[in-house]
């Protein structure tokens with residue numbers, strides 16, 4: 094099996110590595126992992142050189158990208174779209190709104206942005222273009238490409254049973270009116286769902302076009318948020334605006350976030366998701382999470398073994414591990430990864 098691991102800037106430049114790219118890539122390679130996935134930007138922080146930088150960017154991924162090439166490690170970028178802590182904090186007018194006009198409040202780590210703000214999206218596209226040109230990724234993962242949505246463990250099975258509460262801001266209402274002639278989205282819920290899916294597809298089409306015009310022409314993978322089963326696709330459409338059949342024309346691969354540890358699910362849930370997604374003609378690149386170090390037990394090892402065996406049994410040859418910082422302190426888990434990795438080669 095082929096493995097990728099998500100590596101966050103706070104890990105790369107944090108306490109363990111302090112920007113020591115050699116140590117980082119050596120440790121990842123030693124675990125039998127062949128690819129790194131790194132965000133190209135996070136909020137206002139940009140991890141590549143830009144045209145008008147006054148001085149060299151100290152947080153550049155370029156040396157890491159070069160180190161990966163030397164060591165035959167794959168290097169993929171992640172582009173977070175509608176989740177941006179700094180914009181959320183600094184420009185409250187871009188926060189999604191509920192039907193009664195209340196702004197989205199801070200939600201754990203999640204800071205969504207209204208998907209109808211064109212100037213925000215233009216800036217995102219500009220960043221994506223710069224990141225591809227500067228870092229030449231073979232693969233790019235598009236994350237948070239959805240209407241405001243954070244899964245809730247408490248209301249897991251109810252996902253999608255109600256109309257999502259965000260975003261009903263004046264910009265979204267205006268865009269909906271231009272498309273349908275309706276003033277109030279709640280007048281025609283199906284038209285509202287159509288509108289939301291249409292918007293997500295426009296954004297994805299813009300990213301795909303830009304990526305196609307780049308020299309690197311990275312393959313695009315669309316990340317999907319954790320979502321209950323059955324009827325994963327229907328819940329996904331209603332809650333996030335991601336319409337799988339329409340998406341197929343723009344991206345060839347999906348990367349569902351199957352974070353069963355974080356959302357208190359058994360390994361049966363990731364398998365049910367993959368089973369439903371198999372009905373669509375996508376390559377699948379599932380993402381698996383790991384328990385906190387403090388909560389780690391022997392049961393987690395057994396679950397991971399079971400899950401990896403089942404995934405490879407579904408003819409899925411690659412998986413992404415979320416994320417390196419959670420994994421690096423768990424040698425037993427790293428052994429399992431290494432074992433699965435060498436089995437394939």
Ligand SMILES: [Zn+2]
Pocket residue numbers: 189190207208209260261262263264265266
């Ligand atoms: Zn809005």
